[in-house]
Amino acid sequence: MTVTLGLSALAHDPAACLIVDGHLVAAVEEERLNRYKRTTDFPHRSIQFVLAHAGLTLADVDDIAYYWNDLGQFASTMWWSARQAPGNPSGMARVARQRFGTVRARSLLRRELAVHLSDGQQLPPVHFVNHHLAHLAAARYSAPFDPDAAIVVDGRGEIAATSLYLLKPGAGLPSACEWYPFPDSLGVSYGAVTQVLGYEPIADEYKVMGLASYGSPDPDAERKIDALLRVHPNGKYQVNISMLRPEHCSAPGRPWLGDRALKLLAGEYGDGDTPTPAAHNLAYALQHRLEEALCGLTRRLVARGSRRFVIGGGVAMNAVAIGRIRGVDGVEALHVPLAPTDAGASVGAALALLERLRLPMPGVQELTNPFVGPGYNIAELEQALAGLGWRYWKCEDAAWSAAQDIAAGRILGWFDGRMEFGERALGARSILADPRDPAVRDRINVLVKRRETYRPFAPSVLEENASMFFATERSRRMGEIVRATALAADVVPSVVHVDGTARPQTVPKDWPAAEFRRLIECFFEATGVPMVVNTSFNVRGEPIVCSPMDALQCFATSGLDVLYLGPFRVTRDDAARQNASDD
Structure with missing residues (x-):
């Protein structure tokens, strides 16, 4: 038996995955388990879960793959810091001092891992994988076609912030054919x-x-973005690094821009909850510049003969930009992995290591199955319900019952099977509603999620019916924004954004979350509409629910009408009646 543990840790998006004999058996983000959204805690709970799911301990692991390799590239990182120094001398000097501190990261990693060992047990070998190669592996090996080019774009790697690759079948993971060193970063400028x-x-x-969808072209906003980020006619981009505080660009709570830049970009933007027209227009200018930059990079690879692309890194979460890339002349196929973020780099690091060691690797079907997180059996679900004393009902057919609830205008929580890995709720931990109701977006935003009212919601649509409503036939990870048809605007207005677009999840007949697929089929049978509104099962500031108790707590504190916990149905009245009796 060959066991490989993949990790992302010591920064944002900590996660763990486990691959056993070439099969991805489990993967989970730490925030789902420790219940702190955007946690940077070491992924102890994630490690415990993936190992326990396989019935193993850390001592059973053959190799650990870590998604970062600062020490392995230390000389190069220092050299590139010096090269960037003329553009921002004080900032790059502070970055260089920070990079000396990363030398301690390896010992810190080993110390954290050691708590999972008993006395006398040895830590398995730890292999440090270059960050962008981890992203590349996650994207390349999960693609349902043979890619010939890749773009990895995020805030930063050890050195590179953006890397372009030319891929050849069977040739392993190549060096980048073009790259942009941090802080010349699309992710940093957007952040x-x-x-x-x-x-x-x-x-x-x-x-x-x-927010950008509410904006329009504005000379003042474009002037501000021009000062920070430009795209040249040859498709290359350039960030004005003198405007940045690069030493802060991994710390969300510190200012990323210098005083001069903050003065230049200042405006009456309101706050996050009530953005002004000036905020709309600055977001519009920024978003369009990002799309221009990514399309420019894509064209550079098309000019070298590339046609089939994979894209990884956190910036690949920008679903609007991904939709634009697909429309670039010459792009014949495009794939983004389930988790293009650093959490997904835990899987990518493991894949890169397995490829390097020439060991069996998971196939595309496993790497595109999001349902590899924690799951719970019926007894565990019922025990959670019984512990609260709520009245509940066991459905003979939960999918049919849920479809009837949605058709009747109820907003429900849907908890079924193993949890998704990645940012999207794809049928295991979802809030569902009727897409025909134009008021449902505001109801969910205000009463359930308690978030900004301008935020849109996505549809989950039967894949065979998708092209009637959206300009796509396949988009299974809900990661690409496409045009909505006139039929969609007329029939399902709640999932069509203000700019006439949508971010659909197409659900195929063989979707691993079979009950979710059946729910949509039942809703189609009841209403003639082959889709439901689908958003993640959480409220503002909370991670997506993971356990039955997470779901029950979210249901109790939100405006959901009904909760489906596996086959069990609970209504708002059922919960309120028990709470009243407790009083």
């Missing part, structure tokens, strides 16, 4: 403006993406 708009970088960039 810096996210902060200017009153949001948190490395967390709220997706809110800015949604």
